[in-house]
Every structure is written in C-alpha cells, then in structure tokens.
Amino acid sequence: MDPLRHQLRRAGAAVHVEPRALDLLLHLVRHRDRVVTKNELLDQVWGNRFVSEAALTTGLRTARLAVGDTGSQQQMIRTVHRRGYQFVGPTTVLEVGPTAGTGRDPGAESSRPKPLTGAESQTIRFCNADDGTGIAYATSGSGPPLLKAANWMTHLDLEWSTPVWSHWLNGLARDRQLIRYDERGCGLSDWVAPSYTFDDWVDDLETVVDAVGLDRFPLLGVSQGGAVAVAYAVRRPERVSRLILAGAYARGRRVRAGSVAEVHAAALDLSLARVGWLHQDPGFLRVFASQFLPDGTPEEWQEFTAFQRQTTSPENGVRFLEEFARIDVSDIAHRVQCPTLIIHSRDDARVPAAQARELAALIPDSQLVLLNSRNHLLTAAEPAWDEFLFHLDEFLIE
Structure with missing residues (x-):
C-alpha cells in the first residue's frame, strides 16, 4: 500500500479499490496495534456525513476483498465482537528517502506501472x-x-x-x-x-x-x-x-x-x-x-x-x-x-x-x-x- 499515491497493489498488479474503502483499509493498517471502533472508522472515513452501519459493512467487505480476505476467513481484518476491527495481517514498513519534501523517490512513479482507469x-x-x-x-x-x-x-x-x-x-x-x-x-x-x-x-x-x-x-x-x-x-x-x-x-x-x-x-x-x-x-x-x-x-x-x-x-x-x-x-x-x-x-x-x-x-x-x-x-x-x-x-x- 502506497499512502502517498493512494494506491494498493497485489503481486505487483494494481488493485482497483473505491477511495472510501481504501481510506478505511489505510486507517486500519496505520492503527494495526489496536482495535479500531466502528465510530472511529465512521468519523475518520466518512467525516461529518451521516451514514448507517450498512455503509461501513460495505466498505469493510470491499477492503477485505482487496487484500484477499473475507468476513469468514478474517486472516487480514479481524472483527472483534462488540468492539470493532483490527488489521492482523503481517506487515512490513518500507521507508523511502525524502525527496523535495514529499518522501518519494522522483523516479519511482515513472518506473512503476500505472493502474488502469475504468x-x-x-x-x-x-x-x-x-x-x-x-x-x-x-x-x-x-x-x-x-x-x-x-x-x-x-x-x-x-x-x-x-x-x-x-x-x-x-x-x-x-x-x-x-x-x-x-x-x-x-x-x-x-x-x-x-x-x-x-x-x-x-x-x-x-x-x-x-x-x-x-x-x-x-x-x-x-x-x-x-x-x-x-x-x-x-x-x-x-x-x-x-x-x-x-x-x-x-x-x-x-x-x-x-x-x-x-x-x-x-x-x-x-x-x-x-x-x-x-x-x-x-x-x-x-x-x-x-x-x-x-x-x-x-x-x-x-x-x-x-x-x-x-x-x-x-x-x-x-x-x-x-x-x-x-x-x-x-x-x-x-x-x-x-x-x-x-x-x-x-x-x-x-x-x-x-x-x-x-x-x-x-x-x-x-x-x-x-x-x-x-x-x-x-x-x-x-x-x-x-x-x-x-x-x-x-x-x-x-
């Protein structure tokens, strides 16, 4: 996952994920050390907009599918009953040297294949x-x-x-x-x-x-x-x-x-x-x-x-x-x-x-x-x- 480019890739191939589901996944990954409550996800991903839990359920299903997980398997995103959700998949953080204040390699974007649009x-x-x-x-x-x-x-x-x-x-x-x-x-x-x-x-x-x-x-x-x-x-x-x-x-x-x-x-x-x-x-x-x-x-x-x-x-x-x-x-x-x-x-x-x-x-x-x-x-x-x-x-x- 590349937060700066707002992009997810699996086995080198771009995964097309709706922006809101990707934001939800990113928040879970960033806070993988703890259980994230439903209210926190709704506040962080949807902001001031009022949405029901059905929207959160849809977003979670999309996020799970994007990383090869399902609600029954829960190998990457675990549901903690009555508390919330936690990202439990193995994670490696790659540090990239800062360039021009962006934290990105100037040649990285041009060398990586861009995801196809719809x-x-x-x-x-x-x-x-x-x-x-x-x-x-x-x-x-x-x-x-x-x-x-x-x-x-x-x-x-x-x-x-x-x-x-x-x-x-x-x-x-x-x-x-x-x-x-x-x-x-x-x-x-x-x-x-x-x-x-x-x-x-x-x-x-x-x-x-x-x-x-x-x-x-x-x-x-x-x-x-x-x-x-x-x-x-x-x-x-x-x-x-x-x-x-x-x-x-x-x-x-x-x-x-x-x-x-x-x-x-x-x-x-x-x-x-x-x-x-x-x-x-x-x-x-x-x-x-x-x-x-x-x-x-x-x-x-x-x-x-x-x-x-x-x-x-x-x-x-x-x-x-x-x-x-x-x-x-x-x-x-x-x-x-x-x-x-x-x-x-x-x-x-x-x-x-x-x-x-x-x-x-x-x-x-x-x-x-x-x-x-x-x-x-x-x-x-x-x-x-x-x-x-x-x-x-x-x-x-x-």
Missing part, C-alpha cells in the same frame, strides 16, 4: 440488431457477470469521466464483470435507427446477451431500463437469475395518469420537454437536470446538462421522452419468476416511490428497499449510495 480497462464491441441498428456494448471488471439494461443518457466511453455515472460503474464492476450497452439512438450506438419503440429496446437487450454469450445472469434495470429488464425477464426466464430494479416504474407518466389534472400535467411535461430539447434551451435543461438530481450541486447540474447533450441528438431526446411516457409492463410483471430487488429513493423527484411500491405488488418474489434520498440517480456523496451498494451486494450473494 475507461482504459473496459472493452467496447459492436453488434447488430435484426433491423441493422448498430448497438455498442462494453465489458469491464472481472468475476461473475452483471448485465445492466440500457437506459437513456448513457455513453459507454464518457460515463467513466462524469460524476453522473462514474461511481455507478466503479461500484457495479467491483468483483464482477459488468456488461452494459448504449440504447439505440444514444451514446456509441447508432443514433439513426428505423424505429425507437419499447419492443426494440427489449430486442436490443437480447441481441447483446447473445453477442456476449451469456447463459444465466443477474440483470439490473435503472429508470426506464427497469421496464425493459422486466419485459426481458418475462421473455427469457431461463436466463435471468436475479432482477434488480433501481428507480424503475411499470407505467410511464401518460399511462399512469389517473385524473384529469394528471393527464394535463403529463401532457404539459412532455410539451415543455419537446420544446426544451429541440431548442436545447439552457433554462429547461437545467430544470430537467434538477429533476434527476434535486439535491445535486449547481456544478453537478451543469455536468449533467453537458453530458446529456453529448449522449444523443435533440430529436432523439424527444423520441425517448415520448416513448417513456407510453411504457406499460404492469400486465406482464406478475410473470417474473426470479427473485427481485426493487430499490428506490423515498422522495424521488422524477419517478415517485409509488411506482416502486406498484412493482413490488406486481412481482411475486420481490423485496422493496426505500432509500433516504430525493435523487433519481444517486450521487457518490450521499449516504444512500453506500446503502444501495450494500443491498445490491447482499442480494447478489444470497
């Missing part, structure tokens, strides 16, 4: 849908597979460098092979296609599954990608082992409008979106970003706006929004056969939590987890993100 370690390939549309897909990480159904506003390459998605990719690819793809009309997939229907999206998911050669796998659907995942799980029950739905819904806004006021509100929302997207109106795009990230900072809204402009054309943006409003899998969701985790922000400003409750009522073998957040897309800084990873990990290892 974007550098992923492999991007292309396949063709039945109608000829080119679909870009990517694999990253190693381990058991996790397939993420496509959703709008993705870009296989640019996602690694935007705070909108980078923490999602790092978290999902941790100790897994993450497979994801860009929706037709979006990202690196063809922006011009014969059609952009919901059935096309389900067909494209199947095309990617066949191209990768997956047999049986867990499937994650985020936002409208959740409905696509539900439809695919119903179509191919023999392939989907587990289903995770995050910020998802069974019925689009136009379909679920039950009153005259809701019908008018849905129509107004779509009309404003149509004008805003076609004209790329900065004011509208900022409001649009705030619906996805109501607790985001102005900088995050700006980044979200810049990113969405890079993911698709204004015309496609309108097409997507119109199709999203018409989504309806409420009549088939009861046919999902695999265990399902439905996880949703309690005060989601874009997709009400009532939609998550509806999915939970429709899907037989499902469990619902509501997170303390208003964001439709969870940010790295909020405690709900650690909670999300904790529940995801627990669900996938059951």
